[in-house]
Structures are given as structure tokens and as C-alpha cells.
Amino acid sequence: MEQKTEKHSHFPWSHVLGFLLSIALTFLAVWVGLYTNLSIQTIVALVFLLAFIQAAIQLFMFMHISEGEHKLWQIGKMIASGLIAIIIVAGSVWVLTSMH
Numbered sequence: 811m812e813q814k815t816e817k818h819s820h821f822p823w824s825h826v827l828g829f830l831l832s833i834a835l836t837f838l839a840v841w842v843g844l845y846t847n848l849s850i851q852t853i854v855a856l857v858f859l860l861a862f863i864q865a866a867i868q869l870f871m872f873m874h875i876s877e878g879e880h881k882l883w884q885i886g887k888m889i890a891s892g893l894i895a896i897i898i899v900a901g902s903v904w905v906l907t908s909m910h
Contacts, residue, residue: 824871825872827871828867828868828870828871828872831867832864832867832868835860835861835864835867836864838860839857839860839861842856843857854903858899858900862896866892869888
């Protein structure tokens with residue numbers, strides 16, 4: 811019979827940390843959007859950056875993509891998916907803002 815050498819905590823600290831970081835990033839995005847005097851382009855760029863950071867936090871803390879036997883493949887697939895999503899969103903914003 812094999813014994814596990816890893817210690818597992820009974821309380822999901824990584825989930826709590828991920829949740830708190832996600833809430834903080836959401837409030838930061840709301841604050842940037844509502845209470846700053848930045849230009850609309852800067853606000854949109856900051857909100858997109860905060861959303862990208864929040865998505866990465868959720869993937870690593872909740873979806874555990876960096877765990878398991880094929881973790882490098884999972885991370886590579888997520889990076890490729892993220893790049894495709896960024897291209898689609900940035901292209902959509904570019905098209906919608908360039909129309910007069």
C-alpha cells in the first residue's frame with residue numbers, strides 16, 4: 811500500500827485566495843471605469859488587462875491547469891486559447907471603434 815507524501819490541507823486556501831483576488835480585480839475594474847478621469851481608450855485597455863489577469867487567476871486557482879501529468883500541454887493549450895480570445899476581442903473592439 812502506497813502512502814501519499816504530499817500534505818493536503820482540509821481548507822481550500824487557494825480557492826479562497828483566488829476568489830478574493832477575483833473580487834478585488836472586479837472592484838478595481840469598476841473603480842477605473844466609474845471614478846477615474848482617464849480617456850475611454852485607457853479605461854477600456856485597463857479593464858481588458860484586469861479581465862485577462864482575472865481569467866488567468868481563475869484558470870490556475872480553480873481549474874488547476876498547472877497540475878497533473880500533462881500540465882505543460884494544458885498550459886500550452888490555454889495560452890493558445892488566450893491568444894485567440896485576445897485577437898477576437900481586440901479585433902472586435904478595433905472594428906467597432908473605427909466605424910464612423
